[in-house]
Structures are given as structure tokens and as C-alpha cells.
Amino acid sequence: MTSQASQTLQSLAQGIAGGSIRTVDLTQTLSPDTPTLVLPPEFGQCSPFKVEEISRYDERGVAWYWNNFTVSEHTGTHFDAPVHWVTGKDLDNNCVDTAPPADFVAPAVVIDVSKQCAADPDYLLTVADIEAWEAEHGRIPPRHWVLLRTDWSKRSVEDYVNRRDDGAHTPGPSTEAVKFLVDERDAHGFGVETIGTDAGQAHLLKPAYPAHTLFHAAGRYGLQCLENLDKLPPTGAVIVAAPLKIQGGSGSPLRVLALVAD
Amino acid sequence: MTSQASQTLQSLAQGIAGGSIRTVDLTQTLSPDTPTLVLPPEFGQCSPFKVEEISRYDERGVAWYWNNFTVSEHTGTHFDAPVHWVTGKDLDNNCVDTAPPADFVAPAVVIDVSKQCAADPDYLLTVADIEAWEAEHGRIPPRHWVLLRTDWSKRSVEDYVNRRDDGAHTPGPSTEAVKFLVDERDAHGFGVETIGTDAGQAHLLKPAYPAHTLFHAAGRYGLQCLENLDKLPPTGAVIVAAPLKIQGGSGSPLRVLALVAD
Ligand SMILES: [Mn+2]
Ligand SMILES: [Mn+2]
Known part of the structure; x- marks a missing residue:
């Protein structure tokens, strides 16, 4: 019996x-050039x-090539x-x-605010954006x-980080949008193209860093530094996002894949 | 249209x-206690x-906890x-x-040679083992x-590594079994509970390290340090094994999941 x-x-x-199910790689390449979050200097x-x-097939290892590496739990495409x-x-x-x-x-669902973000790098996803998406999908x-599709991953490294004297200017969700997704929609987590699930200026919101504060309070997850969200349908994709099994780990770089029906 | x-x-x-599809975690926990491969001292x-x-919710990061870590591409449960x-x-x-x-x-298919390995830690999977498995499944x-289920992951760390003066004594595939799986069965890759896809004494085989030599020559993959293979059916599981996207990387620690119908 099957x-x-x-x-x-x-x-x-x-x-x-x-090939009738496409595997879309949503992951940045991890290299010494991968941009990392920079906090004020008083913090770790x-x-x-x-x-x-x-070794590389040499006297250090005659038939094999391999590397050691150092990274943070929150470097490159990663899971919170x-x-x-x-x-x-x-x-x-x-x-x-x-x-x-x-x-x-x-x-997953994919909400596209790339046009708004092109006009305003500090754009905050609103409840109205979500309701407009739901009216259609x-x-x-x-x-x-x-x-959250922002097309941020298509930017140069400098424009991706987008730092000014007062910190990073990158999009994210408003407090109200986070509350709506957590309380009204029971969201599994929030995934973004930017370095953090919160906007670059989210320390100014109430509460500060609403995505981190409220999603994690609810036991839910974050995904950051995603790519290729423009290759996903608004609904129907299944996301594979399995972090390293680090003992007591707060997050992990990982390979994020989307399975999509063509 | 759907x-x-x-x-x-x-x-x-x-x-x-x-819950009608179970997600079985095949991954060792990554910690400072995770056993690593030890090569002769002349090698890297x-x-x-x-x-x-x-930081841990302290002056180094008031609201957040996170870690940096160092590891090799081939430490813990990993992909070759x-x-x-x-x-x-x-x-x-x-x-x-x-x-x-x-x-x-x-x-995936799962071939159980745990009884043979309990009797002989140097046990090598044979073509006859594979043919017996195929006669049934x-x-x-x-x-x-x-x-390859060997129940090696159930051992103490010392018995898992199982080092003696002449090196590690752990099971793996015979050269003939590897040739059969690559040439006759077009296998996707070879996954084991032990630290290497090859047996501990595989430097004595011809060619030395047949699993590494022949699977990788064919463009195929390895998975090592797997757990919970005893929780998988002989056929029908789907394996999620997505390595980190390390630029030019030779392998990667990763989370390995099996999807299994109950
Ligand atoms: Mn993070
Ligand atoms: Mn390896």
C-alpha cells in the first residue's frame, strides 16, 4: 500500500x-567579500x-583540497x-x-515592495501593503x-549596506506590519534581502527592532541576505532553510532553497 | 489551473x-566535543x-546573543x-x-550492515550485500x-573514532561496491555515520580511498557523520542536504534532514 x-x-x-519543480537558490555566496553587519563600536x-x-593536492594533503573557516552565526545568508x-x-x-x-x-508568500524601496531606502512595509497583497493573492x-522582496540584493555592496553618518539606510517592516503578521497571520518567520530583518533605522521605531523583538518573542524565525526573491511566485513556493546544528546557537549561515512549480 | x-x-x-511526513534530523550537534578527522602529523x-x-544580552550587545565560530569544511555532519x-x-x-x-x-536508499560492523569494525560493504538488499527491496x-547504516553513530566518542596505533578502525565500502554503485547504479552519492565515506583502513585498498576517489571522479557527493539512519526506511526517504555556499568550497558542515512518509 502506498x-x-x-x-x-x-x-x-x-x-x-x-525539472517540473525548480530549485531556486536564495543564497549569497560566502566569501571574504560578503558584507557583514557593523554595530556601533561599543558592541561586540x-x-x-x-x-x-x-591543503590543495600538495604536500599538506596529497590527494585532497579543503579549508578551515571562521564566520559568525549571522554572516551572509543566515537564519535567526x-x-x-x-x-x-x-x-x-x-x-x-x-x-x-x-x-x-x-x-512562503512573497510580498513585493521593490518599487517603494527604489524610491525610499528607508521604506517600511505597512499593513496596507499586506492587505493590498491579500486582496490580490x-x-x-x-x-x-x-x-519581503525589495530588490536590495541586486545592489552594489556599497549601496546594499548603504551606510551614512547616522547608520544604515535599508528597508524593513513597520511595527504595525510585524504585529499584524505575528498576531493576525501566525507567520512562520520573516525573510529579507537586507542584512537584518529590521530596517537600517529600526532603532528609532517603538519597540526598537520590531521584527527581532516580536517575531522572536513569538518563537518564530528570521532569514536575512536572501537573493533571487524576484524569481519566486507570490504564493506556492516551499522554502528549505535548515540551519547548522550548533549547540545553543543563536543562528547560522545556511543554504536557503525555494522549491517552485513551473 | 493547478x-x-x-x-x-x-x-x-x-x-x-x-505530521504525515516526518522530518528526521540526521545531523550531529556541532560543539567543541564534535570528533574530527585526525590525519598523520605531516598533513594539514x-x-x-x-x-x-x-554578546549575550549584556554590555557587548544589550538585547541580543550571538557567536562567532571556527570550523573546517569537513567537521561534524558534512558534505563532500x-x-x-x-x-x-x-x-x-x-x-x-x-x-x-x-x-x-x-x-535515498538505506543499506543496513550494522550487524556485520558490530562483529568487525573494519567491515567493508560488498557487492553481495548490495545484491542481497536489492533482492529484498x-x-x-x-x-x-x-x-550505509552501521550504527556507528550510537557509539561513545572513543569507540566512534576507534583509533589504534595503525590508525582508525571504522567500516566503509569495498572498492568493488563503490565501482558497482557508481558504474552500475548511477548513485547520487554515498552517506555514512562514520567520519569519512571511506573505511578507517581504506589507505590499504586499491585504489586507496575508493569512495573519495571514484565518487568524486564521477562528480558525485559524500555525506559523513550522519545519525538516525536506523529511523529511515530502506526506500522512500527524500534527503535534504544543502551545503553552505562557500566560494570554491570543497565541502561544508550542514543540516541533513530526511523526509519520511509515516
Ligand atoms: Mn541575524
Ligand atoms: Mn569530508
């Missing part, structure tokens, strides 16, 4: 191998990606676990090694990733 | 959320996992790309950043991961 679940998995594997800083060759923020610190299963593995494969179902 | 691929992805997401060594706290071995060095798309993303979600289809 169960429906068995048939689904078989169709999945065949669809991916045959996350490490850029550094690599050290162990609830423990990353103080509001999530006392939740159960709040680290990358204890979060339920079933949470690492989940459906239907209500956001529970436990879906909400991915 | 395509079959759309329906498959919707069923996948619903099955995972609802891969780094154990080292972690450095950046073809460029890791000299036989794969000139292939196209042979690194973790250039391998086709569709290769990171693929079906059917021919291994093309582009399937072949996962």
Missing part, C-alpha cells in the same frame, strides 16, 4: 530530478567570513533563532539545535514564511 | 506541518569546532563536493557553490543517495 505521503515524496523527488562585532586553506533576541531567551526549543526540524521546510495562511 | 508540481509542493508543506589538519561568544578529491578537481560545477542546487534534494534507482 500512502499519500509516500506518493508526495516520490512526486517531489521526480519533479526535482525532472560579528566576524566576516575568513578562510584558511588546509528566537534565542538571538532577549525576547526569545526563555522559550523552549529556541536555538538552532533544538528548534523542531519540521520548521525547516515550510511554505488571498489571505496569508498560518505558518508561512513572509518574504 | 499543475501536478504545485499540488505536490502543497501536499509536501501540508504533510510536514500535519581540519579544525575542530570552536566558538566565541560575541567533487573538488575535495584530486580526481574531481577538473570537473565542472565541482564546488559547494557551483554544484546544481537541484542535487541538494534527492531520494528492488534495484537501486539512478541518482539515489546510498546511505
Whole structure:
């Protein structure tokens, strides 16, 4: 007897191998050039990606090539676990090694605010934006990733970071939009093209850093430094986002894939 | 119109959320205690996992907790790309950043030689083992991961590494079994519970290290330090194994998940 679940998995594997299900890579390449978050100098800083060759088919390893590397849990395309923020610190299963593995494969909606962000680098997603999206595509179902398309990943590194004297100027969600997604839509998490799930100027919002503060308080996740969100449909993609199993880890660089029906 | 691929992805997401598709974590926890491969002293060594706290809701970062870490591309549960071995060095798309993303979600078969390995830590999988498995479960289809259950992951760290004066004594595949899986079964890759895809004494085989030598020559992959293979069915699991997108990387620690119909 073949169960429906068995048939689904078989169709999945065949669809991916045959190309009717596209695998879209949403991940930045990790290299010493990968931009990292820079905090005010009084705070601890996350490490850029550094690599050290162990051997390359040479006297250090005759038949093999490999590297050691140093990185932070929040460098490049990465996952934020609830423990990353103080509001999530006392939740159960709040680290990358204890979060339920079933949470690492989940459906997504993609909300496109790229035009607004082209006009205003400090653009904040509004509840009205979400309602306009829902008028066209239907209500956001529970436990879906909400991915914010800003086209930020298409920028040069300098314009991507977009630092001025008063800090980074990059888009993100308004406090009201975060509250709506957490309280009214039971969102699985929030994924962005920028370095943080919050806007560059989100320290000025109330609460400061609403995406970190409220999503993690609710035990939900963040994804940052995504690419290729313009290649996803507004609904129907399934996101594979499985962080490294770092003991007590607050987050992790990871490969993020979207499975999309063509 | 809903395509079959759309329906498959919707069923996948619903099955995972609802529990009819189980998500089995095949990953070791990454910590300073994670055992690493130790080579003869004349060779370069891969780094154990080292972690450095950046802040923990303190003066170094008032509302957030995060870490920097150092690791090798081949520490803990990890992925081997073809460029890791000299036989794969000139292939196209042979690194973790250039391998086709569709290769990171693929079906698996699980061959259980745990009884043989309990009796002999140097046990080598034979073609006869594979043929006996196929007599029961059917021919291994093309582009399937072949996962070798040895129950090695259930051992203490000392017995897991199992080092003696002449090196590690851990199971793996015979040269003939590797040739059969690559040439006759078009295997997607080879996944093991032990630290290497090859046996601890595989330097004595012809060729030395047949799994590395022949799978990577064929552009195929390795997975090491897997756990929970005893929780998988012989056929039907779909493996999610998406390495970090390290520029020119030879491999990567990663989260390995199996999707299994209950
Ligand atoms: Mn982060
Ligand atoms: Mn390896």
C-alpha cells in the first residue's frame, strides 16, 4: 500500500530530478567579500567570513583540497533563532539545535515592495501593503514564511549596506506590519534581502527592532541576505532553510532553497 | 489551473506541518566535543569546532546573543563536493557553490550492515550485500543517495573514532561496491555515520580511498557523520542536504534532514 505521503515524496523527488519543480537558490555566496553587519563600536562585532586553506593536492594533503573557516552565526545568508533576541531567551526549543526540524521546510508568500524601496531606502512595509497583497493573492495562511522582496540584493555592496553618518539606510517592516503578521497571520518567520530583518533605522521605531523583538518573542524565525526573491511566485513556493546544528546557537549561515512549480 | 508540481509542493508543506511526513534530523550537534578527522602529523589538519561568544544580552550587545565560530569544511555532519578529491578537481560545477542546487534534494536508499560492523569494525560493504538488499527491496534507482547504516553513530566518542596505533578502525565500502554503485547504479552519492565515506583502513585498498576517489571522479557527493539512519526506511526517504555556499568550497558542515512518509 502506498500512502499519500509516500506518493508526495516520490512526486517531489521526480519533479526535482525532472525539472517540473525548480530549485531556486536564495543564497549569497560566502566569501571574504560578503558584507557583514557593523554595530556601533561599543558592541561586540560579528566576524566576516575568513578562510584558511588546509591543503590543495600538495604536500599538506596529497590527494585532497579543503579549508578551515571562521564566520559568525549571522554572516551572509543566515537564519535567526528566537534565542538571538532577549525576547526569545526563555522559550523552549529556541536555538538552532533544538528548534523542531519540521520548521525547516515550510511554505512562503512573497510580498513585493521593490518599487517603494527604489524610491525610499528607508521604506517600511505597512499593513496596507499586506492587505493590498491579500486582496490580490488571498489571505496569508498560518505558518508561512513572509518574504519581503525589495530588490536590495541586486545592489552594489556599497549601496546594499548603504551606510551614512547616522547608520544604515535599508528597508524593513513597520511595527504595525510585524504585529499584524505575528498576531493576525501566525507567520512562520520573516525573510529579507537586507542584512537584518529590521530596517537600517529600526532603532528609532517603538519597540526598537520590531521584527527581532516580536517575531522572536513569538518563537518564530528570521532569514536575512536572501537573493533571487524576484524569481519566486507570490504564493506556492516551499522554502528549505535548515540551519547548522550548533549547540545553543543563536543562528547560522545556511543554504536557503525555494522549491517552485513551473 | 493547478499543475501536478504545485499540488505536490502543497501536499509536501501540508504533510510536514500535519505530521504525515516526518522530518528526521540526521545531523550531529556541532560543539567543541564534535570528533574530527585526525590525519598523520605531516598533513594539514581540519579544525575542530570552536566558538566565541560575541554578546549575550549584556554590555557587548544589550538585547541580543550571538557567536562567532571556527570550523573546517569537513567537521561534524558534512558534505563532500567533487573538488575535495584530486580526481574531481577538473570537473565542472565541482564546488559547494557551483554544484546544481537541484542535487541538494534527492531520494535515498538505506543499506543496513550494522550487524556485520558490530562483529568487525573494519567491515567493508560488498557487492553481495548490495545484491542481497536489492533482492529484498528492488534495484537501486539512478541518482539515489546510498546511505550505509552501521550504527556507528550510537557509539561513545572513543569507540566512534576507534583509533589504534595503525590508525582508525571504522567500516566503509569495498572498492568493488563503490565501482558497482557508481558504474552500475548511477548513485547520487554515498552517506555514512562514520567520519569519512571511506573505511578507517581504506589507505590499504586499491585504489586507496575508493569512495573519495571514484565518487568524486564521477562528480558525485559524500555525506559523513550522519545519525538516525536506523529511523529511515530502506526506500522512500527524500534527503535534504544543502551545503553552505562557500566560494570554491570543497565541502561544508550542514543540516541533513530526511523526509519520511509515516
Ligand atoms: Mn541575524
Ligand atoms: Mn569530508
